[in-house]
Amino acid sequence: MNEISGKTAVITGAASGIGAGMAEAFADAGLALALLDLDVDNSQRIADRLAQSGVEIRCYAVDVSDREAMKRTAAQVAADFPAIHILCNNAGVAYAGVPLDRVPDADWDWVLGVNLMGVVNGLQAFLPSILAHGEGGHIVNTASIGGHHVMPGWRYGLYTTSKFAVVGLSEALADDLAGRGVGVSVLCPAAVDTAIYDVGRNRPARFGGPFEQAPAPDLVAALKAGMKPVEVGRWVVRAILDNQLHIFPHPRSRAFVERRHGRLMAAYDWAAQVAPEIEAAASGGRP
Numbered sequence: 001m002n003e004i005s006g007k008t009a010v011i012t013g014a015a016s017g018i019g020a021g022m023a024e025a026f027a028d029a030g031l032a033l034a035l036l037d038l039d040v041d042n043s044q045r046i047a048d049r050l051a052q053s054g055v056e057i058r059c060y061a062v063d064v065s066d067r068e069a070m071k072r073t074a075a076q077v078a079a080d081f082p083a084i085h086i087l088c089n090n091a092g093v094a095y096a097g098v099p100l101d102r103v104p105d106a107d108w109d110w111v112l113g114v115n116l117m118g119v120v121n122g123l124q125a126f127l128p129s130i131l132a133h134g135e136g137g138h139i140v141n142t143a144s145i146g147g148h149h150v151m152p153g154w155r156y157g158l159y160t161t162s163k164f165a166v167v168g169l170s171e172a173l174a175d176d177l178a179g180r181g182v183g184v185s186v187l188c189p190a191a192v193d194t195a196i197y198d199v200g201r202n203r204p205a206r207f208g209g210p211f212e213q214a215p216a217p218d219l220v221a222a223l224k225a226g227m228k229p230v231e232v233g234r235w236v237v238r239a240i241l242d243n244q245l246h247i248f249p250h251p252r253s254r255a256f257v258e259r260r261h262g263r264l265m266a267a268y269d270w271a272a273q274v275a276p277e278i279e280a281a282a283s284g285g286r287p
């Protein structure tokens, strides 16, 4: 999209953190906004704060992990705005400190239900109308730098599983939508100063309801020192205008990705080393 002023964006997880930061940056860029979140009171507070921007802002209470509720909300948003152009599947929950062999069933359902299926549900609910109106559009899926590498010792395998999936989904979606007027970005931040460590506050009842997760003090400190959400929002605006697929707002996270790719290339080197043995055995050259 070369011009976004006057268009409309849907943001999930808009009541707090990065979603609220996107809302602020988008309002500054002249976009009308549909703010979706479980926490409609806080969404309304964000909307009130942005009222002076003059853009139309409406709030919707919805659980992104609930497919039917997302479809109903999409119908309501379609009735309230002339057209939707930008969809930010951003709602997500953090999960760390539990090794994969100890993750309870309900937590698998909750974290994958929000972080992965929330993105899928957003696409199913909103993408058809974005493609249909022919005015162009853009999808932004919030993953994480945790969708590109595993931080040793963090025990956040469930979270990283969900975020690797969002990166893969987004790359495939960009290919599927190429030439159809709708761009795709996948947002992969490192630390951002949000309330994500207080994640248990918004767990829906069907996944066990709210709970208190004692956050690791170093994690809280890292987030507090992180990028401000509105700055992330400005990266997203620029990425939409540039049709940039991968968004890495933190230059220092480059080292994580390089290290992982180094390990992947080392795996190819290992394969090249052992291949003659395997091939010889396969062709009967070895018992």
Ligand SMILES: NC(=O)c1ccc[n+]([C@@H]2O[C@H](COP(=O)([O-])OP(=O)(O)OC[C@H]3O[C@@H](n4cnc5c(N)ncnc54)[C@H](O)[C@@H]3O)[C@@H](O)[C@H]2O)c1
Residues within 6 Å of the ligand: 012, 013, 014, 015, 016, 017, 018, 019, 036, 037, 038, 039, 062, 063, 064, 065, 090, 091, 092, 093, 094, 114, 142, 143, 144, 145, 188, 189, 190, 191, 192, 193, 194, 195, 196, 197, 199, 202, 204, 223, 226
């Ligand atoms: N904060 C970081 O350092 C960081 C880094 C990388 C990626 N992220 C990702 O950014 C996204 C936003 O997180 P944040 O840091 O702004 O956290 P946050 O907790 O401040 O905001 C998340 C919002 O999502 C909403 N939400 C949670 N579950 C929901 C559900 N089932 N349906 C609808 N809304 C729901 C919450 O009510 C909240 O308003 C997440 O996908 C997260 O994984 C965050």
